Amino acid sequence: MAQFEIKRLIPIHLFGVDASFTNASLYMVIAVVLITSFLIFAMGRRSLVPSRFQSMAELSYEYIANMVRENLGEEGMKYFPWVFTIFMFILTLNLLGLIPHTFTVTSHIIVTFAFAAMVWITVTLIGFARHGVGYLRLFVPAGIPIWLMPIIIPIELISYLIRPISHSVRLFANMMAGHTMLKVFAGFVVGLGLIGGWAPLAFLVAFTGLEFLVAFLQALIFTVLTCIYLNDALHMHH
């Protein structure tokens, strides 16, 4: 479908690698500029009684800060900038894609897989840095009988290794399925014409509202799961 096509805007070839500036790169740059200017503009004239923009910025900041504090405790707050960046970036990319004729960066599996792999590698490195080889105890839950070990350990190992896949596929599949469904119903509107086209059009409007919820929810779930994985690495509760 045309909306998922990647176009090269500025072709760049470095040492045989295609590093072109595509429309995906353009939308990532737009997202970064939007987030930065929003936060700087909103917090530029700070006042005790916040303006609308200031309260929007404070709301998003406090929401993620509370989530990090609940999941990771006070010592986890040093990872807050990282988690907040992930949340704002994915949320902005999801919402940008809902504007007609724009490109949804998060509807490409390679982009979300890069996000998830970044989270997974970081979390694993933090775990090994904090606990050393003892981090491997994560795969051996406490209090289970010894004869269950040969079954439990492979299961735990697989569920740990599959994390980047499930983490990325969730975001990608939700965004792609939503946009495909909008496209299919838009086709119904055109196909049924002036007489019958109003019913799918009404559904389309309602479904676009639902897509806004999904865009927010998927960014939130990605962030919550990042916090949970980070919690595994910081405090091994097994």
Place this chain on the structure above:
Amino acid sequence: MELEAAKMIGAGLACSALIGAGVGIGNIFGNYLSGAMRNPSAAPAQFTNLLIGFALAEATGLFGLLIALIILFG
């Protein structure tokens, strides 16, 4: 049977994984609501757990969808 037709049928069958995801997500939100109706003051604290359960239930169904996409376009 032609390969192309078999591929289409296989992709359709792979999408049936979404049945389980639908049942699971409905279960989670239904139980959350019935719990929240009984004790509304405890509901906001469990919202994060609700989202985790939702995400985990959905992921299994989406694996099926992914298989369907791989069959069709892979």
